[in-house]
Amino acid sequence: MENALIAFAVVLALIFARVPLVFAMSATGFAGLALELGTRPALAAISNTVIEAGMSYSLSVLPLFVLMGNFATRARLSEELYAASYAFIGHWRGGLASATVVACGGFGAICGSSIATAATMAKVAMPSMRRFGYSDSLATGAIAAGGTLGILIPPSVIMIIYGILTETSIGALFAAGLLPGVLALACYLAAVRLSTMIDPKAGPPGPRMNWADRLKTLRSVWGVLLLFAIVMGGMYGGVFTPTEAAGIGAGGAFLFALARRALSFRIAVDVLVESARTTTMMFAILIGALMFATYINYTGMPEALQHMVKQAGTAPLTVLLAIIGIYLILGCVLESISMVLLTVPVFFPLVTNLGYDPIWFGILVVCVVEISLITPPVGLNVYVLNSVLPDVSLRTIFRGVVPFVLGDIVRLAVLIAFPAVTLFLPNLLFK
Amino acid sequence: MTAAASQNLSAGQVVQGVLDWAAASLMFLLMAMTCVDVAGRYFFNHPLPGGLELTEITMVLLVFAGLPIVTTAREHVTVDIVPLIRNRWLQRVHLLLVDLIGVVCLSVLAWQLGLRSIRMTVVGDVTSQLRIPLGLMVWMLAGLSALAAMALLMRALFPRWSISSGRPASDH
Numbered sequence: 001m002e003n004a005l006i007a008f009a010v011v012l013a014l015i016f017a018r019v020p021l022v023f024a025m026s027a028t029g030f031a032g033l034a035l036e037l038g039t040r041p042a043l044a045a046i047s048n049t050v051i052e053a054g055m056s057y058s059l060s061v062l063p064l065f066v067l068m069g070n071f072a073t074r075a076r077l078s079e080e081l082y083a084a085s086y087a088f089i090g091h092w093r094g095g096l097a098s099a100t101v102v103a104c105g106g107f108g109a110i111c112g113s114s115i116a117t118a119a120t121m122a123k124v125a126m127p128s129m130r131r132f133g134y135s136d137s138l139a140t141g142a143i144a145a146g147g148t149l150g151i152l153i154p155p156s157v158i159m160i161i162y163g164i165l166t167e168t169s170i171g172a173l174f175a176a177g178l179l180p181g182v183l184a185l186a187c188y189l190a191a192v193r194l195s196t197m198i199d200p201k202a203g204p205p206g207p208r209m210n211w212a213d214r215l216k217t218l219r220s221v222w223g224v225l226l227l228f229a230i231v232m233g234g235m236y237g238g239v240f241t242p243t244e245a246a247g248i249g250a251g252g253a254f255l256f257a258l259a260r261r262a263l264s265f266r267i268a269v270d271v272l273v274e275s276a277r278t279t280t281m282m283f284a285i286l287i288g289a290l291m292f293a294t295y296i297n298y299t300g301m302p303e304a305l306q307h308m309v310k311q312a313g314t315a316p317l318t319v320l321l322a323i324i325g326i327y328l329i330l331g332c333v334l335e336s337i338s339m340v341l342l343t344v345p346v347f348f349p350l351v352t353n354l355g356y357d358p359i360w361f362g363i364l365v366v367c368v369v370e371i372s373l374i375t376p377p378v379g380l381n382v383y384v385l386n387s388v389l390p391d392v393s394l395r396t397i398f399r400g401v402v403p404f405v406l407g408d409i410v411r412l413a414v415l416i417a418f419p420a421v422t423l424f425l426p427n428l429l430f431k
Numbered sequence: 432m433t434a435a436a437s438q439n440l441s442a443g444q445v446v447q448g449v450l451d452w453a454a455a456s457l458m459f460l461l462m463a464m465t466c467v468d469v470a471g472r473y474f475f476n477h478p479l480p481g482g483l484e485l486t487e488i489t490m491v492l493l494v495f496a497g498l499p500i501v502t503t504a505r506e507h508v509t510v511d512i513v514p515l516i517r518n519r520w521l522q523r524v525h526l527l528l529v530d531l532i533g534v535v536c537l538s539v540l541a542w543q544l545g546l547r548s549i550r551m552t553v554v555g556d557v558t559s560q561l562r563i564p565l566g567l568m569v570w571m572l573a574g575l576s577a578l579a580a581m582a583l584l585m586r587a588l589f590p591r592w593s594i595s596s597g598r599p600a601s602d603h
Contacts, residue, residue, distance in 0.1 A: 018515075019529050020507035023536045030539075047543040051569065054491035057483055060461065063493065067462060240469065243486070247465025254462065269455050276454035277506065280497030285508055335508050377512050 094203030104146030118147025141400025289341030331372025530587030
């Protein structure tokens, strides 16, 4: 237990010294294993971990969903989503911000990454919010927070990693994300309401559209709906494995982009190269974290923690809330994927041992990761927006995000209090 | 990649171009294979032979093809919330140390994968369906790791040197 804590301290120290996460985690894991077991087994662990993770069929779902999201972005499906939600709710007070949030949710249904969702929607939604005189903080807050829906509404990179790490069904996790996703949307819409109630000038209503125009915009989102239906429907209908669903989704998004003449040969190559690099980056941290987790498991820290909790007789809910508290703190300083990779191997056995549902806990982890994406000092979504919209300061975006974080906390509380919201769909579909 | 059009190509640019093309092709292959496999199974009752192992090999090559470029372009995920030391000289030393940690990690990885590939070749490990030699594949992984280690070492020692042509060496 002490050794494990020292290892965690070393990793964090290295990370803060700007050592890339891969090297920080794998070097520490290797050093730990070498000290405990000797150099030979530790060296053997390196090539084993790399080859096992690199050649795992189930992990091929990651690059494929990344590719699907990138092709969907190029196919400009986001523009139609925004146009449609704008047509329906743009005339509300703060309607454009609300439309942004809804469109983000829709884009999250074909994209598994929050950062990609935020970056895509920023280009689509920001110009019209500017035109209608929305305050920068409300506009960017809505995009940053809406973007986090990318990992809650399936597909989701974080759910895939959690599923593989804990051997929980990825399909069930995806199903479990749907209702919380709808709840999150409702909370964000309430947050927009709240912002415009405090400052009505921040988000004036857009023009009201008639039903004929509304239905016309709805006709153009069929692309998104079709992709989502094939991918998710195929998975829940038991037609596809997650990897197959991801492959078909990527192929479908590719065809869409082709059909819309959004792809030249050069652009297609760019999308492929970009997706490949993202894959390399994700696998690098994945492999580093697996190396580190091998050592942590070897020290027996997860068991020691369980034992400690049992001895102290702490109530399960207290333990869960403590874990969520730890996540919220870690989320302020760590990048999302590595936070999940570093902590889930320790917390997962503890939580399931207390009798909590692994799928439900997975969704809670996704929710805290979402919060971490928009809270200072390293809210990644906020930084992405800042790079897409250099004229809006970080401070402005962080200010705009506040009401949405409140919404997130309400959502988290509801999900903890009523596990059924999360578990209803997976139980219906998978049991 | 645009560099291919210009006349003077450095070795680094050629390597980068080749790796980018390899990564892009592997990525496309991964997608196409999955689609063909599914279509074959449902419409023609005949899945892609050896689809599983092809997917696995494509993926691991894809991951490693990007390694040299992601590493030298400093695109690996790094947390930079703690401000750097002000003193420029100390800053250099700090960043040099950080890079050297990476160089050591990648070198050890290359060395271990190299050993492993020799073992696999001696035993004659092949995949079960298509009998693809695994030793050869792991040898490629070792080579790519070694390339990443060398390129990062160059970057560390000569900050202005860059394997990537498209992206100027950024100092962050």
